[in-house]
Amino acid sequence: MAYMIDRYPCEGSPRLGAMTLHPLADSVGMARRWFRKLIAPYEVACSVDDCVLMISELVTNAIVYGRSDESWVVRVEWFREGASLRVEVHNPGFPANVRLRCPDAGDAHGRGLLLVASIADSWHSGPSRLGGTVVSFVMADAWPA
Template sequence: MAYTIDRYPSEDSPRLGAMILHPVPESVPRARRWFRKFIAPYNPACSVDDCALMISELVTNAIAYGRSDDPWVVRVEWFREGTSLRVEVHNPGFPVSVRLRHPDANDAHGRGLLLVDSIADSWHHGPSR
């Protein structure tokens, strides 16, 4: 399953970086740290803090909902899209089960995609390549 945060999707976009993460909770802060380190030289026009937050939420979801009978990993990639940044998070799973939730104030979970939806110019999900 792939989540893509993007503005202008294109197959010709240069990949600026990527990381492979084990599906364990410790990978979430690692993804934020690595992204900040690897994106810094590119001085993106977008907010690095917003991107790191979205990556954190999507990696959390990828770990929580990834499914495979074989050992698996989470793959995060980011690409230049003109002046925008496209981020992809891949895991094995079922994209039909992805949905935007509207949790109650007392609910402890269910806000990740709401955060992504409020920050990203656009986002979508579908099968990983």
């Protein structure tokens, strides 16, 4: 199995959904498809296309930069916090390795976090409560207040 989907939030949890992905290139497309499908019932007012683009970038980064001596996965979770949508991407990499780059025009890579920073209302990186690293973004006004 390449992934696991948590369709239903835990009782009393603000989490709307989650998925666990293996660190494979195919997981990026799965993350896009499943997020789009699982967020639909919540009728968010923010751009789902923008969220899917940012998830794609963050899952790609998690797969490329995640490291562990053991078998590992990428975890994507999304939450409603008041009127905002927060999406987290967890991997076993080192939090200190996450940095916003300013690539030259000819650079083939290095624009993922720059893209997230330009689209999201805010973003954060640091130690994950699951171990490793979390990179998250917030879309404000995802629901009417």
